[in-house]
Amino acid sequence: MNNAIPATMRAARLREIDGAVRLVVDEVDVPTPGPGEVLIRVRACGLNQVDLLTRDGKTPADVPLPHISGTEVAGDVAAVGEGVRKWRGGERVVVDPVLSCGECAFCRVGRDNMCLRGRIYGVQTHGGYAEYAIAPAAQLLPVPDHMDHSTAAAVAVTGPTAWHMLRRRADVRVGEDVLVIAAGAGIGVLAVQIARLAGARVIATAGSPDKMSRAVDLGADHVVNHRDPEWADQVRTWTGGRGVDLVFEHVGAATWEGSLHAMARGGRLVTSGGHSGFTVSLDLWHLFVKEHTVIGSFAGSRQDLVDVLGLVAHGEIKPVVQDTVGLDGIEGAQRLLEDRGVFGKLLLDPTRQIGGSRR
Numbered sequence: 001m002n003n004a005i006p007a008t009m010r011a012a013r014l015r016e017i018d019g020a021v022r023l024v025v026d027e028v029d030v031p032t033p034g035p036g037e038v039l040i041r042v043r044a045c046g047l048n049q050v051d052l053l054t055r056d057g058k059t060p061a062d063v064p065l066p067h068i069s070g071t072e073v074a075g076d077v078a079a080v081g082e083g084v085r086k087w088r089g090g091e092r093v094v095v096d097p098v099l100s101c102g103e104c105a106f107c108r109v110g111r112d113n114m115c116l117r118g119r120i121y122g123v124q125t126h127g128g129y130a131e132y133a134i135a136p137a138a139q140l141l142p143v144p145d146h147m148d149h150s151t152a153a154a155v156a157v158t159g160p161t162a163w164h165m166l167r168r169r170a171d172v173r174v175g176e177d178v179l180v181i182a183a184g185a186g187i188g189v190l191a192v193q194i195a196r197l198a199g200a201r202v203i204a205t206a207g208s209p210d211k212m213s214r215a216v217d218l219g220a221d222h223v224v225n226h227r228d229p230e231w232a233d234q235v236r237t238w239t240g241g242r243g244v245d246l247v248f249e250h251v252g253a254a255t256w257e258g259s260l261h262a263m264a265r266g267g268r269l270v271t272s273g274g275h276s277g278f279t280v281s282l283d284l285w286h287l288f289v290k291e292h293t294v295i296g297s298f299a300g301s302r303q304d305l306v307d308v309l310g311l312v313a314h315g316e317i318k319p320v321v322q323d324t325v326g327l328d329g330i331e332g333a334q335r336l337l338e339d340r341g342v343f344g345k346l347l348l349d350p351t352r353q354i355g356g357s358r359r
Ligand code: ZN
Pocket: 100, 101, 102, 103, 104, 105, 106, 107, 112, 114, 115, 116, 117, 118
């Protein structure tokens, strides 16, 4: 072990699921990496809707308590466990958050996001809401040269998720009309850019005038406020009454009906989330008469993360980071995320104390 590693660290921990007290910043022991594991000094950790689902007991997965959440982690290798040859102290790494076995039928064909023994980092394991975090060495990728930790953390989940949805699952094509629901969300921001990069025309929804204008800045051709009850009709109007070829969905119950209404005959809808509600209705008559395709998409594969890091490194797409907080600011930042007050990403920098100074 490196002498510079302290015995204890600060960590924002969830002591109970769906409890009155949410996150508490504790002084806890710095964990020791086991065989095949790496200790990372966390430099940036993105906040994600899944953190809120974990907090509120809405993930089906077992969550170890007290829990350190945080799925989107970038940092520096601080120490390595037994048998780890690939990584050395000081190397800059980002965690692929879909923990996969590398051996099952899905892993063998590169669909490791579907791993039969898959787990989500920072949900079923401890994650990055702390000064140090443990991750399996096999789940790490190098942060590209000239990319800062914040950028890597900001795309670690949103990037492969949006890329997997649009490119691998829905196969977005040149000239298509793509509707991006909630373009101000972490994945929405990247979806607008990925669809544009593919040569599609982008229609976006956003929940406030400010977010609407920022979606235009990102490259959306038209933006409608999804709080307007007629928003899906407006989308149809912009497509000459035809509807869009592809809907990028990740909100769920709150936008589902409008998303289906906005689809063209022969259109596709790809979905990767449903934090506003997972149960929706589907009119089979419309589904088969209009030959609609509804596509599920889960996170991203290792290759998706590699591809996205390359695109970001080359300036083809870039995340939007609204703010960075210290450990004491996480609870407030989660509230902001919950209240839809975020455009792009909120990040944690655990080295930052109250007032923004570094430790
Ligand atoms: Zn597997």
